[in-house]
Amino acid sequence: MITARDVEYHHPKDADHTYAETNWFCFNIPEERLLVIIYTVSRKGVPAISSDVAIYGALSDNRAESLYFDSQQMLPAPEKLSKYTLPTGLSIEAVNPPRDYRVDYVGYDGTELHFDFTGLMDPFDIHDPDHSPKAARGIAEQHAGAGMGSGYGGHFDLTGHYFGTMKLRGKEYRIDCVETMDHSWGSRPEIHVPSMGWSHAHWTKDFAIKWINHWDPEKPLDVSQTLAHGYVMEDGVAYGLIDAKFYTNRMGATITSMEVEVTDKRGKQFCFVGTAQVGGPWICYMSALVGASLMRWQLDDGRVGYGLASEITSMQTLTRRNGRRWTEASTHITA
Helix, strand or coil: CCCHHHHCCCCCCCCCCCEEEEEEEEEEEHHHCEEEEEEEEEECCCCEEEEEEEEECCECCCHHHCCEEEEEEEEECCCCCCEEECCCCEEEEEEECCCEEEEEEECCCCCEEEEEEEECCCCEECCCCCCCCCCCCCHHHHHHHHCCHHHHCEEEEEEEEEEEEEEECCEEEEEEEEEEEEEEEEECCCCCCCCEEEEEEEEECCEEEEEEEEECCCCCHHHCEEEEEEEEEECCEEEEEEEEEEEEEEECCEEEEEEEEEEECCCCEEEEEEEEEEEEECCCCCCEEEEEEEEEEEECCCCEEEEEEEEEEEHHHHHHHHHHHHHHHHHHHHC
8 A cells, every 4th residue: 555655765774776766757738749758766875866858749769859858867866755856957746645746847948847746546556456456465476577577666656637837948838638657666777677568548537547568579469468567547446457458569669559458357348549649769777778659549439548658678688689680690691
């Protein structure tokens, strides 16, 4: 169960430099085809924090085509996570922990973010069996089933309402959408990050679907992804997922389309398809390849919603595969 205490550091006494604590927020403005990501990773054992603010306005597999990018990796870690301000101009405050937050950012080239996030449900604890039917009891089993491994030693997802303003190079936009934030803590080495997906679809303040999935890039598309955790939120209540099926198409690391079918613990089933509107590579970890896309989701009953679809895989996984292919090709040529 997630409490107000969980917005703060969980850093154990024996934790080393790999232990990390994250804050993630993202929102979209579909009518303007804009996707915005705000992300921090604090490593109190160093102590340092990284900060990312990325804005996408086109669909590309080249991050040079993003609209705005402010990634700073070696900043002094704040004393607490419930309220902090970074040298980048980013401020995050849990005004009603663990459900409600205030985020402000004053960056470069006349770009600013000012919004409130209001939780529309209780935070969803992936390790609480009352929340997630996929929750495991043992620590090793929890890590194996979490999606992010030990990086999700603790993790909650929270669907909420984003409301405020954004100024992008002097032009002001209104923020008013339903999206998801999360908070994670645990040992998260910078290399060998597990391959996984973290995605969500929102139709109204009363209806949204969120999932975390395992991903094996070596397998065929129709069997490469399996459910880790997730929920269907209806009328402020989250119902944990018991099963899900995925079919994903990509352009490099960037998701271009998805077909999704989920079943929650009530036995309710939902089928929907997503088409990417904007997005591209997101470099939050130097040793990983990440793609993030704003999706237009359509339920099989015709309802249309929006939300982020994202995936991560380590460069070690990719280079190992590339190295195997290179070795096989070299052996063939030599023979």
